[in-house]
Amino acid sequence: MEEQELRAVVVATLKSIAPEVDESDLRPDRPLRNQVDLDSMDWLNFLIGLHEKLKVEIPEADYARLVTLGDVLDYLKAKLK
Amino acid sequence: MKMTYREAVRQAMHEALAADPRVFLMGEDVGKYGGTYACSKGFLEAFGPERIRDTPLSELGFVGAGIGAALGGMRPIVEVMTVNFSLLALDQIVNTAAALRHMSGGQFSVPLVVRMATGAGRQLAAQHSHSLENWYAHVPGIKVLAPATIIDARGMLGPALADPDPVVIFEHALLYNLEGELPDDWRCDIATAAVRRAGTDVSLITYGGSLPKALAAAEQLAAESISAEVIDLRVLRPLDTATLAASLRKTHKAVVVDEGWKSGSLAAEVMACIAEQCFFDLDAPVARVCSEEVPIPYAKHMEEAALPQPGKIVAAVRQVLGK
Amino acid sequence: MIEFKLPSLGADMDEGKLLEWKVSPGDTVKKGQVVAIVDTSKAAVDVEIWCDGVVQELLVQPGETVPVGTVLATLTAPGEAAGAAPVRPEAMPRRPITPAARKRAKELGVDLDAVAATGPGGAVTIEDVERASDIVSPPEAPPQGKAAEMRKAIAAAMSRSKREIPHYYLSEPVPMRCASAWLAKANEGRPITTRLLMAALQLKAVARALKRFPEMNGFFRDGAFQPAAAAHIGVAISLRQGGLIAPAIHDVGDKSLEQLMRDLTDLVKRARAGSLRSSEMSDPTITVTNLGEQGVAAVYGVIYPPQVALVGFGRISERPWAENGVVTVMPVVTASLAADHRVSDGHRGALFLAELRDLMQQPESL
Incomplete structure (x- = not known):
């Protein structure tokens, strides 16, 4: 999967949870949950959405590594290889 | 003093009989039997058959006699066993007692007190249990009282007897056994709620x-x-x-x-x-x-x-x- | 003949707009079945019927806004012969307003058309007029729209709360090492779709604590506390477009953590989609709010009347913690209680929070 395509999937999943998100405002190097108002339920639903679309397992132990949008993209890229 | 409603009615009548020789009690079973609800127990012995008069089963007759006695200067207390039976005496109460002051242009008044039991709750069925107070409350010329407390049972009779016009007093049969405190000052009016x-x-x-x-x-x-x-x-x-x-x-x-x-x-x-x-x-x-x-x-x-x-x-x- | 009236779906609701009927005359309905969708100022709510019967006549049409207590439909009870429908006056029936309410409205200069009715037979009463004169008469037209309406509803409920309920507040730091470790372990083997959140544990612990402290769980109505038999916990859910809603998860004390988690997920989803059920709106016996996610250390909430308590959780954060004479680092959350002093005293509130803290130390028992 191309980087652009992956990014589109992640942003679409995010928008399904937080429709108010404006993609151009998202900074890949800032903590995602600070930029978008996501509580733990939203966060869980976001990860479930990625799990269902991309068929990747995301153990809870890995949550700590998923802070910025960049982290999420890198993590998924590695998983999908 | 603690007493029953029955005792309060009894004391009220006893006091009236003792205080005023014009007062007498008349009705079915008021004498030898001591009253259907035992409100005149011992009265026959205390006041004699002239003043405690057992009557035949004829409401029309003895209520009429009471009206006559009142016109003649007495202060009768006529006891009717229940409001159901009092319908036999409606003619006397409505057409005579209530109307005479008006019909006589104010020359006569009828200082009569009629007491009767009313109400249900003792399994006495449809001919002894009704509440027809409103039949009487409809009629101008009489006062209608409904003592519901010990004080009223004790206190209402005096002013009723003192009233120059006919007064009908309804005692609910279930209240006779009601017990309560009678304060020293039990006097009351017969005008207010x-x-x-x-x-x-x-x-x-x-x-x-x-x-x-x-x-x-x-x-x-x-x-x-x-x-x-x-x-x-x-x-x-x-x-x-x-x-x-x-x-x-x-x-x-x-x-x-x-x-x-x-x-x-x-x-x-x-x-x-x-x-x-x-x-x-x-x-x-x-x-x-x-x-x-x-x-x-x-x-x-x-x-x-x-x-x-x-x-x-x-x-x-x-x-x-x-x- | 059964009259199906518009139920009150919360202290801040006095009218509702019928959006859709889910049944037609002649339909047999079962208790709990969704028969209509009604728009309150907060959400479109699936309204459930509270008895079995057969729908006879639908009296309010979609699009109409009617006060709480208005008869929406008539039903015949099971076995009751469907008699002739009662004769109804032509459209727009005259609105019942008691004589005393009319007099009072004149004195206060209240527009009776704007007063919501709560009296017998949907009549406007003195109390309704006085309430309306308290809260209405805006000098200029307020901003319209859903958000403004919800703001108004929240304003009414919270003003009433602060006007009527003597709140007291308590808080207690709750060590979370056991609960966090237990949760991490419980989630380790689970696929992501069945993972538990700390919120499920917290809700369960609150429900368990309520069992020992029934005076935190129920309604204060007509000058007296009515304890509730079960813990229907209202979960405060903030909406993305702004505003707040706190629908109930029923019988929390009797549910497994897995079931609670499923219910919570479903409730949040439906709350945000605007499709809640009437019983979820009217049944909460206590509210739990969690603002820790937004990064605050503690929350001291405003009780949602006629409830008598609100439990708040702050952020779980690592703090220095003295334990057995040694300072260690401990994940801690501040649990707080806002409670109605008419119903309970601080002493009991303190014991309740202590019980909650202790329950959180035994996550396996939840």
Whole structure:
């Protein structure tokens, strides 16, 4: 999967949870949950959405590594290889 | 002093008989038997057969005789066994006693007291259980009283005898065994209604045998934080509407409790007075709890179901309050 | 004949707009079945019927806005003959307003058309007029729209709360090491779709604590506390477009953590989609709010009347913690209680929070 395509999937999943998100405002190097108002339920639903679309397992132990949008993209890229 | 309603009635008559030689008691079983409800026990021995007179079973006759005696200067107390039987004497009471002052251009008055038992609750079936107080309260020329407390049972007879016109006193048969405290100062008027329990949310207006039921309902309502004011009419004719209006101005809601049948009941009269005098103070339709429109049944559970009960009163109040 | 009236779906609701009927005359309905969708100022709510019966007549049409207590439909009870439909006056029936309410409205200068009715038979009463004169009469037209309406509803409920309820507040730091470790372990083997959140544990612990402290669970109505038999916990859910809603998860004490988690997920989803059920709106016996996610240390909430308590959770954060004479680092959350002093006292509130803290130390028992 191309980087652009992956990014589109992640942003679409995010928008399904937080429709108010404006993609151009998202900074890949800032903590995602600070930029978008996501509580733990939203966060869980976001990860479930990625799990269902991309068929990747995301153990809870890995949550700590998923802070910025960049982290999420890198993590998924590695998983999908 | 603690005493029963029966004893209070007895003491009131005893005092009147002892104090005024013009007073005498007449009726079925008042002498040898001591009164159907034992209100004149021992009177025959104490006052003799001239003043404690057993009569034949002829209400028309002995009530008429009482009117004659009153016209002749006596102060008779005529006891009729129940309000059902008193219908035989309606002609004497309505056409004669109530009308004579008017018919004679004020030359005659009839200082007569008629006492009678009323009401259901003792499984005496449809010919001994009815509440027809409103039949009498309809008639100008007589006063109608409904003592519902020990004090009123003790205190109402004196002013009734002193009244120059006929007075009918209704004693609810279930009240005779009521026990309560008679204070030293038991004297009372025969003109006003009484607030038996103060409250702010709804006025429960009642009289006679329904007063204890209304008080029980008020107690239940208090547990639901509904503050009911209980008004005892005491005097059924003429009605003390000023007391009713004062209560309605405070509570804005009323439930009338009356053991009579609903249609054409005394409750209906009270509701009409409220509509006339308190319309702009009303915050809910006025409701009433009356007897079911059937001859009072004999079977205990049927009789209970036919009469106003605290549960029915509570339900009516909830409805009026929109709860 | 059964009259199906528009139920009140919360202290801040006095009218509702019928959006859709889910049944037609002649349909047999079962207790709990969704029969209509009603728009309150907060959400479109699936309204459930509270008895079995057969729909006879639908009296309110979609699009109409009617006060709480208005008869929406008539039903016949099972076995009752479908008698002739009662004769209804032509459209627009005259609105019942009590004489005393009319008089009072004149004195206060209140527009009776704008007063919501709560009296017998849907009548406007003195109390309704006085309430309206308290809260309405805005000098200029307020901003319209859903958000403004919800703001108004929240304003009414919270003003009433602060006006009527003597709140007291308590808080207690709750060590979370056990609960966090237990949760991590419990989630380790689970696929992501069945993972538990700390919120499920917290809700369960609150429900368990309520069992021992029933005076935190129920309604204060008509001057008296009515304890609730079960813990229907209102979960405060903030909406993305702004505003807040706190629908109930029923019988929390009797549910497994897995079930609670499923219910919570479903509730949040439906709350945000605007499709809640009427019982979820009217049944909460206590509210739990969690603002820790937004990064605050503690929350001291405003009770949602007629409830009598609100439990708040702050952020779980690592703090220095003295334990057995040694300072260690401990994940801690501040649990707080806002409770109605008419119903309970601080002493009991303190014991309740202590119980909650202790329950959180035994996550395996939840």
